[in-house]
Amino acid sequence: MDKVKIVSVVTISILILLVSAIAFGDMNYGVKGGISVMRIAAQSSSTGGVTILSESLVGFVGGVYAYNNISNNSAVQGELLFITKGSKADYSSVGIDAVEKDRIMYIEIPVLLKYIFVKSDNYDASLYVGPALSIFLNMVYELTGVDAYLLASTLGVPTNGTYKDLGLELHNFDFNLCFGIDAAYKVSNGQIKLDLRYDFGLTDIYKSDTDATSTNRGFLVMVGYEF
Secondary structure, three states: OOHHHHHHHHHHHHHHHHHHHHHOOOOEEEEEEEEEEEEEEEEOHHHOOOOEEOEOEEEEEEEEEEEEEEEOOEEEEEEEEEEEEEEEEEHHHHOOOOEEEEEEEEEEEEEEEEEEEEEOOOEEEEEEEEEEEEEEEEEEEEEEOOOHHHHHHHHOOOOEEEOOOOOOOEOOEEEEEEEEEEEEEEEOOEEEEEEEEEEEEOOOOEOOOOOOEEEEEEEEEEEEEEO
């Protein structure tokens, strides 16, 4: 069984667990938002299997979540997030004063299993891990810098556009593995939450006839409020 099928089975299984937990327990829910610091990792046989990382691109992530405790020290959590991924390329290393930013926008649905390792009346902290399904929305790019118009002219593209202008095709779905830590501090009407995670892409994001594989990966930092 390939890794896409494995992640699909795990995601569906945990989603069933989440729905069961919500159906038979008290649901907690909240909102969160913050920044994504993402890059694209490219790998192919032409590089000897070596992973080449692009520069990190700062974007936005935000959405809603819901969870239920399934035991005293464990919980299952589902999220619905809008997230910007992608990469940045600086052409100064080849003597061109231009920067390219490729922003890929997704709706991401993580399903997380949480282990609560600190629990008190005022605060708690958890470690978590789980799969995520990302649904592709759009990709936009921009070229900036003194030589941006020169570079765009050489490539035969506008300085701003979408993936279609670059002749790219992207897969409609991307599977990821999320793992991280969150902490909550209780206030009068709810909780303030801090969430730090690593989002590791498992599948190729581009449709291509070459042997190259490109995956999203990077950090998310979010602050939320739980009702």
